[in-house]
Amino acid sequence: MSGSIRLRGSIQRRLIVQLLTGAALLATLMFLVVQSYARDLAGQSQDEILAASVTAILDSAAVRNGDLTVDIPYFAFSMLGNISEDRVFYTITRNGEFLTGYPDLPKPMAATDTAPRFRTDSYDGESIRMVTATRRMSINGQPDFIEVTVAQTRYGLRQQLAGISRTVAGFGLGFFVIAALFGILAAQSAIQPLRQLAGSVSRRGLSDLRPVSAPVPAEMEVLVGALNGFMSRLKASLARSEDLIAEAAHRVRTPLTTVRTQAEITLRRVDKPQNRQAVREMIRAIDESSRAAGQLLDHAMVSFRSDHLEVEDVEICRLTRDAVSRVVPMADLRDIELDVTIPEAAICVKGDAILLQSALLNLLDNAIKYSPPDSRVYVTVRVVETGVEITVQDNGEGFPKADMGRLTRRFVRGSNTETVVGSGLGLTIVNEVARAHGGQLLLTNSSEKGGACASLYFPLA
Amino acid sequence: MRKFVLSLGLSLLCWQWAALPLQAFEIEDHISVGPADARQVLRVISNGDAEFFEPTIRDFLSSRPDVRVDYTVASSSELMVAMGREGHNVDLAISSATDLQTKLVNDGLSRKYVSSVTAQLPEWARWRDNLFAFTQEPAAIVLSRSALAGLPIPKSRQELIGLMREHPDRFEGKVGTYDLQTSGLGYLFATQDARTSETYWRLSEVMGSFGVKLYCCSSQMIDDVSSGELALAYNVLGSYARAKGNPDEVIVMLPQDYTIIMMRTAFIPKTSEAPELAGLFIDHLIARGWEAAPGAVSVSEEDAWTGEAQALRRIRMGPGLLVYLDRLKKAAFLSEWSSAILQ
């Protein structure tokens, strides 16, 4: 059946893909943001140390005996060695004239004020970070500018960044994995109500067209509303057609009764043997139609009552005795003896007495119809494990083996019915009653030669 | 066999000497160990005595029959000159002047080397994976037993200053230390002293007031203390003094206020033509190189001398060492030192 359903995509897969894409984007974004933040931070701390070094050197500049001295403090460089093993370069100039250090170090930017100036450049084939600051001194009233540049390679910075990148990448990956897990769970739980609905609908019996009553998420309101509406329309239309059948059967049956009475009166008046034979044939056909109409009515009634099953405690033993006593006249006509075995104690099941009665009557009717005259029909009621079993067995030819599987379908009659009147609805009714009560109809033959055995099983109340 | 190789090496020495390109720096000594027609040659420049290094080199060559080591000795400052101008001719530079070595590495004249051996060095014994320490040698105060007879033996610089002030007669004209103008190691020790404690300047002044004698090298100071010519020598290589000095004549004291520890270091010049071999030699030095400096201790002994001196101060490789090599700084330091010591 699902082969005819056309599929396009999967909500769950789409949800998962979207959530995973989102998680991956977020993780990448986090990685990039944290990395650039770390780069800024690491660069900033290098700048700060370089600036501190420059300041320390500038502070050591002093005028002594009318001349300028610069006494680089030990820690001005040693602190640069504390954070990394980077190479350190420096230049000190006075009024633009080289004083000491590395003369070929790239020239710093021109000073705009006394604030330290930062610059990234390259020296001796390596990328360096340079910090320069200027200090204005006064010697004998003459202005004197000391400019100090300290530079450091950025090897430690790169290493530090690589370490941070590895850590952050690890975090990003972990974040992604967790987000992905949650995404998959979320997608599954989002789909869950749909699955539940599908499950509960597909588990339903064929004729169960009740609206879905279990609570559903708001998003499914429209779907479930549409489904309920569809089912109620379907139910109404089914009910209409069953009404129609019942109505039609009823309308046919009433005039048939009149026709049959007239035919019997006619039979009494007719003397010619071939005319009598013709009238008998007529009466037989009328009976057959009437029975069919009756069965149709019964079936409609059973369908209706099964849908609106009103349960009460039904005492099976008495119900069986009643049914048997109602078919006694018919059995007598064919010289058939009914052998009844029913326990004394009361056995109760929950159900609709009218339906149960109708089922039992149909079984008894079949047994009497399909038995040879002057034979016995056995009716047994017994308690089995958690239920009660009503068995009707005869000594006829038995159920035709070839048709065994389909006898409970509507209007299906066996191959052994040439001389027997029937509509093919009897076993259908029995089966529907059994199922409406949570019970079961079992058809077997007691031996190879025949002996139909129909047993009805109902769970105990 | 070994004898033969040695004699071969020695006979080749003169030839080698002549064959050396015109040097722009002063060579103090040169030896060649290994076959003359060796497939590989390792050219080492060092300020360590050839006499002490030769066994270590032989050891290195014992498992390498097709290698020759050319070992050239130059002072640490000449080594600096050589590296600056003649770097092409050297595969490995070894020096006790940690500051100069650090500057050469900082200035980009070295190349990186990483091996399982260097990876195990303590943090303080390597810098940038370029410069590797392979000895620990403390700066000590060497005292003459005879000159100090009857006096308490000082344990720190403060006690030494006190003792000298109380007994000027014993020390007058009998105090020695490095001449910072000529000795790179002396300068390194002095600057490390100066940055560690103000006591150094007081001690210098006191030594100056006794007419201090200035020396170029530890060995001569030790000899003069042994002979009684000096009562005290300050900032002598303590390991060397213990190995060479007669304990009946000299007392080698590691000051308890602080003891500076010098490390001999090696690096592979960028222009090295045999960097792999030089690397192997560095590994060998780290394992056995301390044997090449009398009395030195291996870098793997992290807690050497802790029993004697409470405060060990290893010279820290790194940019801090550039400070005292600055032209202006050095001039200022030397002039301050001169005025303190040469009153």
Ligand SMILES: Nc1ncnc2c1ncn2[C@@H]1O[C@H](COP(=O)(O)OP(=O)(O)O)[C@@H](O)[C@H]1O
């Ligand atoms: N007791 C029985 N013995 C043999 N065949 C039976 C018996 N009961 C039912 N059948 C077979 O099952 C078919 C279906 O029975 P049912 O639905 O009652 O229709 P029908 O109106 O023909 O009795 C019958 O046509 C007949 O072939």
Ligand SMILES: [Mg+2]
């Ligand atoms: Mg029937």
